[in-house]
Amino acid sequence: MQSSNHSTSANNTNLASSEPQDHRSNAPVVKLCPHSSGISCGNCRLNELCLPIALDESEMQQLDDIVERNRPYKKADHIYRQHDDFKSIFAVRSGSFKTYVLSSSGAGRVTGFYLPGEIIGMDGIADRVHANSAIALEHSSICEIPFSQLESLSLKLPSLQHNFFAIMGAEITKDQKIHTILSSYSAEQRIASFLLGVSSRYARVGLSPTRFHLPMTRGDIGEYLGLTVETVSRLFTSLQKKGLISVDNREIALLDKEELRVIIGADEF
Amino acid sequence: MQSSNHSTSANNTNLASSEPQDHRSNAPVVKLCPHSSGISCGNCRLNELCLPIALDESEMQQLDDIVERNRPYKKADHIYRQHDDFKSIFAVRSGSFKTYVLSSSGAGRVTGFYLPGEIIGMDGIADRVHANSAIALEHSSICEIPFSQLESLSLKLPSLQHNFFAIMGAEITKDQKIHTILSSYSAEQRIASFLLGVSSRYARVGLSPTRFHLPMTRGDIGEYLGLTVETVSRLFTSLQKKGLISVDNREIALLDKEELRVIIGADEF
DNA sequence: AATAATCTTTGAGCTATATCAAGATCGTCG
DNA sequence: CGACGATCTTGATATAGCTCAAAGATTATT
Numbered sequence A, B: 001m002q003s004s005n006h007s008t009s010a011n012n013t014n015l016a017s018s019e020p021q022d023h024r025s026n027a028p029v030v031k032l033c034p035h036s037s038g039i040s041c042g043n044c045r046l047n048e049l050c051l052p053i054a055l056d057e058s059e060m061q062q063l064d065d066i067v068e069r070n071r072p073y074k075k076a077d078h079i080y081r082q083h084d085d086f087k088s089i090f091a092v093r094s095g096s097f098k099t100y101v102l103s104s105s106g107a108g109r110v111t112g113f114y115l116p117g118e119i120i121g122m123d124g125i126a127d128r129v130h131a132n133s134a135i136a137l138e139h140s141s142i143c144e145i146p147f148s149q150l151e152s153l154s155l156k157l158p159s160l161q162h163n164f165f166a167i168m169g170a171e172i173t174k175d176q177k178i179h180t181i182l183s184s185y186s187a188e189q190r191i192a193s194f195l196l197g198v199s200s201r202y203a204r205v206g207l208s209p210t211r212f213h214l215p216m217t218r219g220d221i222g223e224y225l226g227l228t229v230e231t232v233s234r235l236f237t238s239l240q241k242k243g244l245i246s247v248d249n250r251e252i253a254l255l256d257k258e259e260l261r262v263i264i265g266a267d268e269f
Numbered sequence C: 001a002a003t004a005a006t007c008t009t010t011g012a013g014c015t016a017t018a019t020c021a022a023g024a025t026c027g028t029c030g
Numbered sequence D: 001c002g003a004c005g006a007t008c009t010t011g012a013t014a015t016a017g018c019t020c021a022a023a024g025a026t027t028a029t030t
Helices: A057-066 A147-156 A158-184 A187-204 A218-225 A229-241 A257-264 B057-066 B147-156 B158-184 B187-204 B218-225 B229-241 B257-264
Strands: A078-080 A088-094 A097-101 A109-114 A133-136 A141-146 A211-213 A245-248 A251-254 B078-080 B088-094 B097-101 B109-114 B133-136 B141-146 B211-213 B245-248 B251-254
Touching: A057 A147, A057 A158, A088 A147, A097 A218, A109 A218, A109 B158, A141 A147, A147 A158, A147 B158, A158 A187, A158 B109, A158 B147, A158 B158, A158 B218, A187 A211, A187 A218, A187 A229, A187 A251, A187 A257, A218 A229, A218 B158, A229 A245, B057 B147, B057 B158, B088 B147, B097 B218, B109 B218, B141 B147, B147 B158, B158 B187, B187 B211, B187 B218, B187 B229, B187 B251, B187 B257, B218 B229, B229 B245
Parallel strands: none
Antiparallel strands: A078 A133, A088 A141, A097 A109, A097 A133, A211 A251, A245 A251, B078 B133, B088 B141, B097 B109, B097 B133, B211 B251, B245 B251
């Protein structure tokens, strides 16, 4: 189905294995090239936003030693799939991913989008099995951090333990925010909130908060927000007509962020 | 407003302070009675479901030393409120709590329910400020675990660090499950899923999975599931008419769990 | 470059759930 | 015990967003 692919969390810990026992359609057959790039946490432009926040030189070096930098993922490549054994978490270095669960009806349900500097895979920590699948939305690259090694290192580096608790805590806070959005916001509020959220996540990594490219389809956004494609599309059109955003396919410009915030907080009186 | 209350995460670390600077209406004025009960992690019947899982005697003792066992909470007492400084996490020992965020319209939004053996307060770990409020649904008691001390101790006790990572991971997995429920389930599926969820959580602590008391109102359930009170009420009635459950005010009996599961998975073909 | 597949938009009608309203029941407190 | 406030139920109606449908745009494949 594909000429190449990646090892996954379930099987790429053993880098020597060139023929991993993979039960999936697009089975990886190419061996990994860790450390092939000259990239390290120390020189990564995301290091202040990622796991290494506030680590000193030596600490960062120790973290760096357990990080594996897999070769790039093509669009639609999976990092891991639902029910795979949990072995690692992954930091997005470039590109973007979505996570989703499958409902056998085929109606996949998107559970999250991940942009550079964000961590994927924490859904597997509790049960040691991934609760969802993670797939690249575009050509992307990640850093793989074997979890057991992260645990060991966290025992030695208080800052690292602290950072990882904070990262997991942020995931919890984020998920609860979405809970509120899904349980109480109108379709228009959901879309406004989604766009502002993406905006600030791009801003976080130094990209424009007002003009950006959406890596996901309208359908993905709909699944994530509990809306249909049609509703998402209609609302993009409607927000554009109101002059709040400009839409050119997946190129979005936020023209009036303040008013978008008003939409979200409109029930707040 | 009330004759007594509790210290909160924001101010009860200093047990000596009998007059904490509290900005809330029902300000605590009674000093705490830690260790007043003969209770310890070692003899707590929940210790296999809580933070101490798989800790040995000595480890459990060390954990025990940092745990503060506050006096009971009355119905409607807050453990902490939105925007309070984050200092501790809390394990429910008995009773139950809900967490919620306020939308100034007064329409509070319930973000979670917490039963015995479950951990409250992880919403504050990332930002060091609580993102929601936690309030007792009935007469309840908790164990308070100061977070900075938990962090320190986790550096010394690998099992404790491991457990806490797992507990946070479980919270993430749970929140993502709810995401899926809210974004794709019908009202009936949400209610069925909620009832089965409560059932297995009661089973976890050794209570009946088929007959239980709901500590929360229909309105709470509605806010949590993104439904109105009326819809929740109608569905309870409807599921009862179908013979799947029996409802006597807040006393619930699950008469046909298998069929409830079918309802949830009904789109799975 | 041509074709196929996927994604997006727009319209028209439908339905699940919200909203509004009113009564019934429960729990609490004087 | 009696009464008030909170909670729950049930009915009637409204509507936001879904479903179905079809055409246009974009992207991928040969």
